[in-house]
Amino acid sequence: MLDPVPTSNAPRLSELGDDAAAVLRIIAYFDAFDESAANADTVIRAAALLAECPSGATWPAGPTIRYDAAGRLLPAQPAPPAPVGPDPAVWLERPAAPHPLDGVVLDRLRHCLRVVSARQVANPLRMDDPALLEVVLSEKERREDRVRAMRLLGLDPGRATRVLGVAGPGAAEAVRIIGEHVAVSRRAVIGSITAVLVQDFGPPGVMTDGRTGSGSGGRGPAGTSGETAAVGPGRPSMVDRGLSDTLNAAVVQAFPASQAGAAGPWIGVGERLPAYAAATSWEQARRALRFASSTWHGRRVIAFERLGALELLADLPVQRLLGTADVMRISEFAATEPGALAVDTLEAFCVFGTLRRTATELHLHHSTVAARIAQVEAVMGWGMDDALDRFTATLVLFVRRMALSSAQLSGPPVADPTGVG
Numbered sequence: 001m002l003d004p005v006p007t008s009n010a011p012r013l014s015e016l017g018d019d020a021a022a023v024l025r026i027i028a029y030f031d032a033f034d035e036s037a038a039n040a041d042t043v044i045r046a047a048a049l050l051a052e053c054p055s056g057a058t059w060p061a062g063p064t065i066r067y068d069a070a071g072r073l074l075p076a077q078p079a080p081p082a083p084v085g086p087d088p089a090v091w092l093e094r095p096a097a098p099h100p101l102d103g104v105v106l107d108r109l110r111h112c113l114r115v116v117s118a119r120q121v122a123n124p125l126r127m128d129d130p131a132l133l134e135v136v137l138s139e140k141e142r143r144e145d146r147v148r149a150m151r152l153l154g155l156d157p158g159r160a161t162r163v164l165g166v167a168g169p170g171a172a173e174a175v176r177i178i179g180e181h182v183a184v185s186r187r188a189v190i191g192s193i194t195a196v197l198v199q200d201f202g203p204p205g206v207m208t209d210g211r212t213g214s215g216s217g218g219r220g221p222a223g224t225s226g227e228t229a230a231v232g233p234g235r236p237s238m239v240d241r242g243l244s245d246t247l248n249a250a251v252v253q254a255f256p257a258s259q260a261g262a263a264g265p266w267i268g269v270g271e272r273l274p275a276y277a278a279a280t281s282w283e284q285a286r287r288a289l290r291f292a293s294s295t296w297h298g299r300r301v302i303a304f305e306r307l308g309a310l311e312l313l314a315d316l317p318v319q320r321l322l323g324t325a326d327v328m329r330i331s332e333f334a335a336t337e338p339g340a341l342a343v344d345t346l347e348a349f350c351v352f353g354t355l356r357r358t359a360t361e362l363h364l365h366h367s368t369v370a371a372r373i374a375q376v377e378a379v380m381g382w383g384m385d386d387a388l389d390r391f392t393a394t395l396v397l398f399v400r401r402m403a404l405s406s407a408q409l410s411g412p413p414v415a416d417p418t419g420v421g
Helices: 020-034 040-051 102-121 132-136 143-152 171-181 238-254 275-289 308-315 318-322 325-334 337-352 355-362 366-380 387-410
Strands: 055-058 064-067 089-092 161-167 184-190 193-199 266-269 301-303
Touching (some): 020 102, 040 064, 055 102, 132 184, 132 193, 161 275, 171 193, 171 238, 238 301, 266 275, 275 308, 325 337, 325 366
Parallel strands (some): 266 301
Antiparallel strands (some): 055 089, 161 266, 184 193
């Protein structure tokens, strides 16, 4: 996990001036990483998010690490002209004129990386480490230690890697289902989530560092056959869609959903990335889990790539989601039996798109579907014929389901404030 992860509350250079207060804020920003268990990847990513442009660092006897302005890992490339300092050399790849505080950012970035390196040298990986997979999936470890842990586990650091997170009752059966469709390389229970690591399960594709994956180490997911996998960050491929759809159908068949929902299992699917970025794929899998649901119309398996802009919602606390005015109002309505049926019907309508298909899927007359939707429209002040209201309804229902699923994932089962799962 990238820890701590800069959030929307973190400073951005475009929002700062060039006065002493801005300098102090940048210093405090990096000091927080000095005092944490953050590693080099986390710090460089933080600098890129702060500067709002790609940031990089390289060591004479070590790797080159680069992140873009959105915090995504970039391919390693030679340092541009005039980087700041040796061991490590750091830089910002700003396409326009430099910001007055770029020098401060680079100075603090280099200082922070030197602190991180000194701290990690004092905690080397042991040959008898009982949790090697956790080392592979931890951004707190040096990249060299993660690669070494991969080799000790018999993994190939040169092959593309994807990590899936499985949670909830029935997780062991869900892992078995995953193994029916892709070759599982390693698995381990980390906290309340089972991490499942697979390598090169799909057909050849371009990885995020620009190399071509051979795809020779495993079999592709059911229903895929030779299509090219475009696996750049945030860009779903046909293979990724096929994998999540196939696993979702298999899990739903093994654990049928009901209107009242179920207690799992759920699966989050991280991106297919170079092996040294397995920790990023693991973090993505855990974030995707927040969107999984065992409810009547929800999905059990969510691929991070398919979330797109919706992934930003994962940064919001569950209680904030549940405390949104629209979510509170619709949850209060759904607490009654007629309201629960009406909200469930509207959710189905948002999923299926038409009254007729919704009626078919719910085994109802289309006039009954229309009447139930009208009940919700009256309570919420929406009109499903209006594009903005229809989008708002879809978003509110999505956020509500996500909040409830997140509450289920976070600990012991809790009372459902909607009464309908």
